[in-house]
Amino acid sequence: MDAVLNFITSTGFYQFTQGDNWKCLIMIVIACVLLYLGIVKKFEPLLLVPIAFGMLVTNLPGAEMYHEILFAGGHIHWDLFGGAPITAEFLSEMSAAGVSEAVLATAAVGETISVGLLDVLYLGVKLGIYPCLIFMGVGAMTDFGPLIANPKSLLLGAAAQLGIFMTYVGCRLIGFTGPEAGSIGIIGGADGPTAIFVTVMLAPALLGPIAVSAYSYMALVPVIQPPIMKLLTTEEERKIVMRPLREVSKKEKIVFPIVVTVFVALLVPSAAPLIACLMLGNLFRECGVTDRLSKTVQNELINIVTIFLGVSVGATATGTTFLSPRTLAILAMGIVAFSFGTAGGVLLAKFMNLFLKEKINPLIGSAGVSAVPMAARVSQKVGQEANPGNFLLMHAMGPNVAGVIGSAIAAGVLISLFG
16 A cells, blocks of 8 residues: 555656646646647747746656756756755855845755756756857858858848847846846847747856747747837838849858958957857868868758757746746747847838938838847838739848847857846
8 A cells, every 4th residue: 555655656647736736737838838839830840839838847846857957047067967966055055146046945865866857958058058049049040141242131130239238228127136137128039049048057046938039039020020110110111112233242251250250259359259150160061172061050950959959948948937927927028028129120221321322221120139030020021012023031031130240249248238
């Protein structure tokens, strides 16, 4: 009989009835909703599906695949990975560092942690490996030709980073600390890996809500942006037809990633890891002598890293940390970030038209958020609704890829300020 009782009490079904484990049930429901959005609605499925599945398994009581205590206080506690027992001094230090009582309650003095699969995978996030490798893949898949052909689009990409800094100010006003506000603000860059990279550096306790918010709103770009674009532009502005871009030479495409890497790394050293990986991937693509490396980075490498990144980030969305008023505030500020980012690019394009003889279509400014190439496609779609003969896609790709560089630079600025 004792053996039967021990078995029953060890099951996850029984553990749902204990303590705060009811929160796990809510998180499992949220994970299933995200899986539905990714699989059925096809909202960013390549990332939303692994994130949602990581969220699902981390909230199954008894599975012990992820232990928040190993990363408490924003640091990797290597001694606990090595099997050292938890001490009262350690718990006291973590409490003084602001680690929540719910997380501390998952550990007991004298207990040793049996490291789980997701604990190991999450190290790639904490050490900043996965976001940088994702950027390398993005670089290998990106054509910077439209940006080189029209350097003015770099300004539109920069203007779209307005959402990051406006959201930072808003978060400070509602009580978030500087590092937390910076991490939430980076959602406005519409760049999931950058949001993860910054949050791990500045506010690791908020990684789950910020990652889910960033990728969810990236998937909703076609829903969020068009109303803002139409509100800020007139019918005549949306009908503006732009001349075809000039052809960019191979030499220009090879020199560009080298120059950008040197310039950005010297200007904002904190952004060097992201920019260097982005431009290395692009150099593989453009130089013409590393086709095998380019194909590997574009396919096998980025696919493998995407799986590890998504599942391990989803694992941080535990019931004890995710279900809080702060999470709702992060989700709300994420909308603010995207909205101001979209508006910033459109408004700067309108302002530039006051001085340009050859007008640009303000719709391409909305593509300055770095959701590549989704934001550029939205510009094309809205432009064709106003003028079926208008083809803005390649023009919008300039601000779009400029937004990738801009969000990385903004990330470096925030890390320099608060890291």
